[in-house]
Amino acid sequence: MKKFMRLSFVIMTLLCSVQIQAQSLKDILNKENLEKAVSVVTGKNTASVIGTWSFTGAALEFESDNLLQKAGGSVAATAVEKKLDGFLEKVGITAGEMSFTFEADSTFCTQIRGKELKGTFSYDAASKKVNLKFSKLLNIQTTVNCTSENMELLFPSDKILDLITFLTSKSNNSTLKSINSLADSYDGMMLGFALEKQ
Numbered sequence: 001m002k003k004f005m006r007l008s009f010v011i012m013t014l015l016c017s018v019q020i021q022a023q024s025l026k027d028i029l030n031k032e033n034l035e036k037a038v039s040v041v042t043g044k045n046t047a048s049v050i051g052t053w054s055f056t057g058a059a060l061e062f063e064s065d066n067l068l069q070k071a072g073g074s075v076a077a078t079a080v081e082k083k084l085d086g087f088l089e090k091v092g093i094t095a096g097e098m099s100f101t102f103e104a105d106s107t108f109c110t111q112i113r114g115k116e117l118k119g120t121f122s123y124d125a126a127s128k129k130v131n132l133k134f135s136k137l138l139n140i141q142t143t144v145n146c147t148s149e150n151m152e153l154l155f156p157s158d159k160i161l162d163l164i165t166f167l168t169s170k171s172n173n174s175t176l177k178s179i180n181s182l183a184d185s186y187d188g189m190m191l192g193f194a195l196e197k198q
Helices: 002-028 031-042 065-071 074-090 157-168 174-185
Strands: 051-062 098-102 107-112 115-124 129-134 138-146 150-156 189-197
Touching (some): 051 074, 051 150, 098 189, 138 157, 138 189, 150 157, 157 174, 157 189
Antiparallel strands (some): 115 129, 129 138
């Protein structure tokens, strides 16, 4: 009887691991994960920025793994992202309230709470950088992480404040001071927006 129980346990364990492997293999082979893998291996983005992208939340990236370790790892990064989400919400940047539309003719439009701001952009696929030029008012460079479904626009921590101030027309807000303080705490951190393709 004990041998039968052990054999049953071994068979159940093997069956469960096969299911887990199948699920993991399915996850690995989905389009977005394949695009990310190609991007890492080749250093080239396989997706285009052209289209409309809707804001889903804050995004951040450390410029090096060493800085991430100094900050306390991925748990600290998640905490910083949540703080940034809270600050963005206070200035009116929430999910569904902001979008970026990039056109093939190198023009773009940002919509935030019914307000529309237009400009031009240039994209360098090799460096994954987009230069956004809002008329003659603001010229800012962003790092882009892009797949066919999701995109992150990441800015040096000292530059995102300029963009948020410009987009929300709020310059003396205590929330902006809080964002600045957060950015100063993590030198070498890129802050920005997580976006989803519409």
